[in-house]
Amino acid sequence: MKTLKRVLLGVLGFLLLALFVGFLVLQNIKTSALPDYNESLKLERLREPVSLFRDEHAIPHIYAENEADLYRAVGFAMAQDRLWQMDLLRRVTQGRLSEILGKDQLETDLMMRAIRIQEKSEKILATSSPEIITALEAYSDGINQYIRKYPLPPEFKVLQYKPEPWEPVHCINLIGYMSWDLSMGWGTEYFLHQLRAEVSDEKIAELIPDLKNHKTAIYPGFGNIEIEASETLLSATENLTELGAEIFNGSNNWAVAGKKSQTGMPLLANDMHLGLFAPGIWYQMHQVVEGKINVTGLVVPGQPFVICGHNDSIAWGMTNVMVDDLDFYAEKLNEDSTKYWFDGAWHDLRIKKEIIKTKEGEEFEEVLKFTHRGPIVNRFKKEKETPLSIRWLGNEMSNEIRTVFRLNRANNWSDFRDAVSTFKSVSQNVVYADVKGNIGLQCSAGVPIRAGSGIQIYPGDSSKYDWQGLVSFEELPYEFNPERGYVSSANNKTVTDDYPYYISYWFATPSRIDRIREMLEAKEKLGIDDFKAIQGDWKSKTAEQMTIVFIESLKKQSGFNETEQAAFNKLKAWDYNLTRESQAASIFEILYLKSMENLVKDELSPELFEGMLGQKVLLENLMINFLAEGQSQWADNVMTEQTESFDDIVALSFNETVEELTATLGNNVDDWSWGKIHSFTLAHPLGVVDILNKALKLNRGPFEVPGSFHTVCPYSYSYKNLYETVHGASHRHIFSMANWDDSETIIPTGTSGIPASNFYLDQTEMYLNNQYHPDLFTKQNVENKARFKMQLKPE
Template identity: 35%
Template sequence: MKKWKKHLIGWTIFLILLLLAVSLVSYIMVKRTLPQYDGTVTDNRIGSEAIIYRDSMAVPMIIAKSQEDAAYALGYLHAQERLFQMDIARRAGEGRLSEIFGDKTAPFDLMFRTVGIAGTASESYKRIDTTTRKILIAYSNGVNKFIDEAGGKYPVEFGLLGYEPYKWKPEHSLIIAKMMAWELNLSWWSDVAFAHIIKKIGKEKAAELLPDYPENAPLIIDDRFNRFAEAPLELIKTDREFRKFTGFIGTHIGSNSWAVSGKRSATGKPIIANDPHLAFSAPGKWYFALIRSKEWNAEGFTLPGLPSIVIGKNRNIAWAMTNVMADDADFYIEQIDTINNRYFVDGQWKNLDVRTDSIYIKNKGYHKFVIRHTHRGPIISGIHPYRLINKKSENLQISMRWTGNDFTNELLSSFLLNRANNWREFLAALKYFNVPGQNFIYADKEGNIGYVCAALLPARNNASPTLIYDGTTTNSDWKGYVPYDMMPKLFNPEKGYIASANNKTIKTFPYHISNIWEPSSRIERITQLLNSRGLHTPDDFRNYQTDFVSPYARFLTENLLKGFENVKIKDANLELVLELLRNWDYNMKAGSQTPSIYSAFLYFLIKNTFEDELGPDLIKEYVILANVPYRKIYELLGEDSNPLFDDVTTPRKENKNDILRKSLVDALSYLEINYGKNPVDWQWGKIHSVTFKHMFHGISSLADKLIDIGPFPIGGDGTTVFNTEYSFVTLFDKGDTEYINKEKPFENILGPSMRYIYDFANPDYIKFIMPTGQSGNFISPHYRDMTEMWLDGKYHVVPLNEDEFKEKSVHKLVLKTKETN
């Protein structure tokens, strides 16, 4: 062998060995970050002792002497499995992301400092009850025990970003609760977007774009509106960028839940089910836990950062939640004096509350800014994605009133809910649940079912949706809140079931609740399924939760086919497409081509109906909340004619059938260009897939393979019970392409963040599943061990009996106080 070949082989072997050695060392270093599941941990901050048993999926049962020790153990567990997730959430709420991420997160910090989430949490902590304070302190001690002992072995993300977490405070848990309220607070997006639509096309035309807007209801728009119109839209852009940064994307932020009473259950006892729809991420939103102590016995879904079972059950009752979609924020155009110290209201000048604050930006130092408040709330018009960097200084003055900035005590509500024994105690607990507004469905072991709308609803002067108010008068100020006793409630209805899918709460109500209800498709299908048989089983509920049939698709397709009646078709593919649609059962299953045809058609139907009036930029704001175009298209197709169908850019006057036909032809062209001429290649699962993305997604394709979970083909869409939303905004962000953004335009970004089913006739077991797993550590076997089951509609069955759980457990960790001599 030639000498140079020997050297080449030698160096190749050396480099391979070196790479293996580096990989091994890296793996060992990363593995050190895995949490301790067995053994004993001592700490003088725990009152006595808590024993944590874990099953094969890392689901823990906490057995503690007191509720404070249980809270300590839950804090320790959350920190073990989700510390980075918790740290990012509290940093966001505190406005401290830029300390580690630099310039790119400065607008987010400015936004949350201005909105005032951390300040509200701090003031709230001073006012909470003694029990809540004790549990928050105990929980914080558990988190801090892990932070103390994990020094140098924090989750990998901390090392990659080059920082260490600071101590957890009780107020941080209140910030987590407020951040959840912010994530679910979307009604103001439509307020602001429609204000800009009015600026472009006028009040009357804009009113036509609002779904279900009463014909004679006024739009309260100040004459000075045009001057200030740009400000709140920048708030939307900043908030949208923040949600993209943290993974809180998607706008079908709702849920499904239902319960049947014993008379509608094959088992003779109530059965309850829930699947909240939230943005997908890795790790996921929830952490499942069972808690056993003298005062606190409950099991279900917790949010890392909060010491409570948010959704679940105890020995006597079970509960489920969906978003009320409450309109809980308003904007006001303010008249500010030239030195920005006073504002004009009711004929007099009043002093602004002026505060100076600062954020620290990595590698740049401190940036100071001024926050101004009226009696309603902060002036938010200075929030702009690039203002901190570009130093722009527009004179824009709009204030924001949000229920999340008031004192509320959802944790007390949750603690009381975890301990409630019956309907009366359930009602009493929910009196304190205010934000985010939630529909609570109830069932108990005695056979009862019930419903409560728990939300802090502003009492406004009118019961109609509004846009931006005139701030120079208090006529549009909130007149307090709707009393809890007046909120909609339901107990043991004659039909034997209760269901909620973010649909309209009640037909008539003296106060405005919302104008952003979800399309009725999901609740129609759930109701159809619940009425399809006299008695239901847990297996039936499983099938319902994974159902891909869309009543909305049925309605649109029927209208589309009518539009092609008596039309001569010459194109072979168009004829085939129409035949597929005629024979479709409206099941959006991944292996079918018809859902792809329908979904492309829906996109072009929205585009061809609204873009001529709004233009390519404003239509992206119109579709921000997907339920708005969904519902408006449904309304329009129910009419024989409507001026919105006319394309104002052409000389002829188009009608409904013209737009339906054009939209299908455009959809066909899109599919042929992007996926080939043969419809065999148009399976929905190829176009519509789901990936559970880590926050670091996109840094490199190699890293994505390690930290992301997926992609997987998936069925459904935003109108199916198994909600698999794709982003309308992404669809309308065409870039340089003629037909839709080609970079995964129909990617599933939001859906069931968990599923659970509980049958009171089988009280010792609960069924649940999550999209990813319990752990936030990407090398943990529990980072993705639930994904396949979630995709397949399967559930993890957890025994609730202590002895059985212990017997089946695979890990035991003891947390106890240090022994003293």
């Protein structure tokens, strides 16, 4: 008995020891990379000491004596907080995810290699100015010193690899990836090609935006508007989405002049709409070399310059222009697929072998083929019949790294326009304001000059449909100090119909821009609180338009049961605000979707119907075009002998809406709150592994949210995954030209990418409640509010 007791005690002791050791190992993995923000450290190649203040959210404010020291410290500080995210994004641009995540990423890697991001980055680097090269080299050195000397974040330990040295070209790669991520033609235009196998051209035409039905343009005329400030003042891939590597989706920006501002000086607002994941895409940072540069705002982890923000003279923010920047070409290849027919002769394809290494230790040799336009992409589109190549704006020469470098130093409208003139591959409407009282908006875009509509698959056998260059910067629209006293954009139609160049069909519907302008015009003068209310607005112009249509149609129906009648009453009494508590918001969102689904699904195979759910722009414009014309060939159900009307579609959709909400939330309509079915989770790329998620606390949520993709405050979801929010405002910024210290900001996550950090998602609750924190700028304010202070000293 005593022997058994000793054995049991020994086993128990061993288990306790194993648990204790396991706990220590786990704690080490979780916390070993947490930096001490108060620790003074030495860096090689610093010429002078650098002061690094961090505020209550650990946002770094870096003060250096020269620019090389500044960017070396920027690289070091960013590596402290976001090193694994930086390495992940770098691997995306290089097509090297398989090496750390396994062979499931092979197709993603091959696609990213096909678009040749680093090839273009190397060309840009080779032609960059010495001052930019010096900055990128110093920044890379700061990162590499951290990699060599300090503990790595937990993801490296979990995945069992070490990051390679950072190089200047990797910084430029991240700008290139932004260009790919906001490309408009890759998904929609190929889907239209697939659709032609099942649907007539007449029905397809109803899906394509009729821009005459998009009444609101960003720039009211392509004759550029410019007035001096003195006059007015006195009188901008599914695997990658899951990895949190998606960049742009939509955005809002606007600025008001002094005559519409409570301060008498301009106010500027920007919120770019991106994927909601952890860590977030933006890193908040303030960089200072006194007398040379003083800039604060958003930095993409992996490159050193502020993308959107303000310096001591100007502020700027961006929204996507939605340029149609990619075209498909049907190619004719010879028998062994080594040549393509072009302008009456066979030309050699450029054939490139790619070796893709995987985490499993396997190597795959794959072949990529290119015409003079770009890669053959059949493999990635699963197209088996017609050889297809693409021409993509991202492979055209541009220099976005120069743009952001110059923006950080710009002093006036002239400097600003010179800076954004090379912002071509990442096409943006860039809003502007300055301390002299000017406001402006500049379309900075690469707009291809091409024949045809821009959305068909072009014949590739001649040069007729090749791009003839890009629209010159001087011909792109802008506004400077317009008489109305404000400028604004929200991914809507860029210009009126008489603009001489085709920009795109794929603009956002006018819902957000119309609501923004409605609120900008509602008051004679606006303040920071008004701007907050606009950024946090959940009232929908789409709902305002469509609910009236639905109600009129449903009034013709009879025989509602008790639940249906209660739901109809909620809809009739609604004020079009998609709050978390609103039951009508739940009813409208599902009814709106089901009406679009029931218009199209009887004509489509299950595969194409599933594809259509991924093309929100086509479904929304089908509805817009239908309302404008009053009829649609899609309304009749081809599966029945009767001829159905839109009223029949609405009646069926309403019945399905009530059934779905009853099944999900019960038959008490008062329980159908929008927030109960509309939420988001801040998910880490490794959070898909349950044991890792629980051990390291990678994911956070779900959080109930208001709004929708058609509200100014956008909590957007995919029609393929109802109603899980996947996009939203990736930041909110409000800048005051009267006093920079009055500016405010928020991001949905936090400064740190290390899940054990107190600053991993410390801004999330404020973000959900539409709250902001000060965007500290003057040195005295920064020092007074500093929670941490680090000195980086020369070694």
